[in-house]
Amino acid sequence: MKFGGTSVGGAAAIRQVVEVVRGQQSLRPVVVVSAHAGVTDALMVVAHEAAEGKADVEAVALRHRQILRGLQLDERLLDAELDELRDLARGVRLVGEATPKVIDAVLSYGERLSARVVAAALTANGVPATAVDAFAAGMLTDSSFGRARPLPDVGRMQQYLSTVTGVPVVTGFLGADKAGNITTLGRNGSDYSAALIGVAIEAEEIQIWKDVDGVHTADPRLVPEARPIPMMGFEDLANLASFGSKVLHPAAMVPAMQHGIRLRVRNTLSPDAAGTTIEASVNGGRPAIRAIAHRTAVALVSVRSHRMLPHHAFLANVFTKLHEMECDVGPVAVGEAAVTVAIDDAFAERAVASLASEGDVQVASERAVVGVIGDASVLENGGIADVLAELTKAGVSVRCAGLGALGSTVAFAVHADRLTETVRLLHSRFF
Numbered sequence: 001m002k003f004g005g006t007s008v009g010g011a012a013a014i015r016q017v018v019e020v021v022r023g024q025q026s027l028r029p030v031v032v033v034s035a036h037a038g039v040t041d042a043l044m045v046v047a048h049e050a051a052e053g054k055a056d057v058e059a060v061a062l063r064h065r066q067i068l069r070g071l072q073l074d075e076r077l078l079d080a081e082l083d084e085l086r087d088l089a090r091g092v093r094l095v096g097e098a099t100p101k102v103i104d105a106v107l108s109y110g111e112r113l114s115a116r117v118v119a120a121a122l123t124a125n126g127v128p129a130t131a132v133d134a135f136a137a138g139m140l141t142d143s144s145f146g147r148a149r150p151l152p153d154v155g156r157m158q159q160y161l162s163t164v165t166g167v168p169v170v171t172g173f174l175g176a177d178k179a180g181n182i183t184t185l186g187r188n189g190s191d192y193s194a195a196l197i198g199v200a201i202e203a204e205e206i207q208i209w210k211d212v213d214g215v216h217t218a219d220p221r222l223v224p225e226a227r228p229i230p231m232m233g234f235e236d237l238a239n240l241a242s243f244g245s246k247v248l249h250p251a252a253m254v255p256a257m258q259h260g261i262r263l264r265v266r267n268t269l270s271p272d273a274a275g276t277t278i279e280a281s282v283n284g285g286r287p288a289i290r291a292i293a294h295r296t297a298v299a300l301v302s303v304r305s306h307r308m309l310p311h312h313a314f315l316a317n318v319f320t321k322l323h324e325m326e327c328d329v330g331p332v333a334v335g336e337a338a339v340t341v342a343i344d345d346a347f348a349e350r351a352v353a354s355l356a357s358e359g360d361v362q363v364a365s366e367r368a369v370v371g372v373i374g375d376a377s378v379l380e381n382g383g384i385a386d387v388l389a390e391l392t393k394a395g396v397s398v399r400c401a402g403l404g405a406l407g408s409t410v411a412f413a414v415h416a417d418r419l420t421e422t423v424r425l426l427h428s429r430f431f
């Protein structure tokens with residue numbers, strides 16, 4: 001049972017978590033928690049400011065004391081950890097540099113503190129629990145600080161967790177490399193932690209508890225009528241993630257999928273709602289179009305070849321350059337002597353500079369990508385025309401439009417100004 005930052009965001013939310021865990025106590029859950037909402041960002045600021053000579057941990061300390069007070073727990077419960085954090089921040093200030101390794105150590109306090117708070121809240125309310133630091137419990141990773149990759153588990157975590165008294169409350173987001181340095185799995189990595197732990201303990205189900213009623217047919221902030229999708233396949237979820245859906249950390253579903261463990265996205269605020277169940281094999285009953293996803297802050301970068309190279313070499317060079325920047329692309333349109341890629345806006349400037357050697361480069365920024373996710377058999381057989389016809393009717397112009405590689409998505413880029421209208425239009429057409 002993984003609870004995200006908002007689900008453990010304050011005393012009231014944590015009380016809710018206690019009830020949700022109590023309700024499933026007989027299933028012997030392992031709980032995984034994020035830092036309280038906003039704490040990871042605050043710690044990031046602490047680390048950077050410390051490097052510039054100002055080491056102030058008091059706002060973070062105050063926030064935790066307030067939560068403890070709200071839960072009627074001992075306000076000194078976290079004093080030892082907060083003192084360590086102060087020492088660490090002082091160390092960063094003295095050295096004057098926050099390396100990725102040190103930043104991970106600073107960030108780790110977010111989850112370490114929240115795991116202790118949640119374990120104490122559970123215990124105080126009759127659900128015995130113990131806080132567990134993932135890096136001590138065998139969550140081994142490589143040494144890529146800031147985005148560490150997990151190493152194979154081979155039974156360590158299950159063995160460790162089986163010795164814990166009561167419900168283990170494990171820190172999400174954290175691991176340790178072989179030398180024992182604390183690592184983090186990348187922002188929003190707690191879902192990934194939950195999936196890795198779920199696989200390690202051979203869980204029957206991995207529950208991701210959030211503050212929304214599951215995965216929606218579109219982003220409810222754009223489309224008020226969007227509704228939760230009761231059942232989806234791993235492939236649908238992977239498609240959603242490829243369009244930037246933040247419902248689940250993209251890496252999180254992979255271990256669950258590989259081991260055939262059911263994933264459920266549920267809402268701490270309405271714990272009786274079914275949420276969304278994601279399984280390997282979903283039997284019928286699903287609409288042909290499953291969701292409308294979108295991604296903002298997109299730039300379209302077009303490179304027109306100088307034609308001094310064969311086409312394949314031109315494409316290889318363009319994608320190698322993007323790879324060197326670790327820049328994800330999609331959708332992509334390939335022409336006879338040109339290629340257009342949709343990329344994250346943040347990469348646009350560097351992409352232009354680095355692709356200039358390959359041809360004439362043009363950028364269109366303030367774009368967004370929309371993806372319609374559904375059955376390949378439907379989209380490949382006229383479904384794509386239905387999508388595009390809606391846009392034609394509304395006079396929305398598109399670029400990089402087409403079927404995705406597996407036929408189960410239709411994607412295109414629109415001007416950011418027309419995004420909301422476009423998503424609403426498609427949502428009302430297909431749902």
Ligand code: ASP
Nearest residue numbers: 034040173187188189190
């Ligand atoms: N606390 C971490 C973050 O904010 C990990 C997570 O929330 O999943 O990125």
Ligand code: MG
Nearest residue numbers: 005034035040
């Ligand atoms: Mg968080």
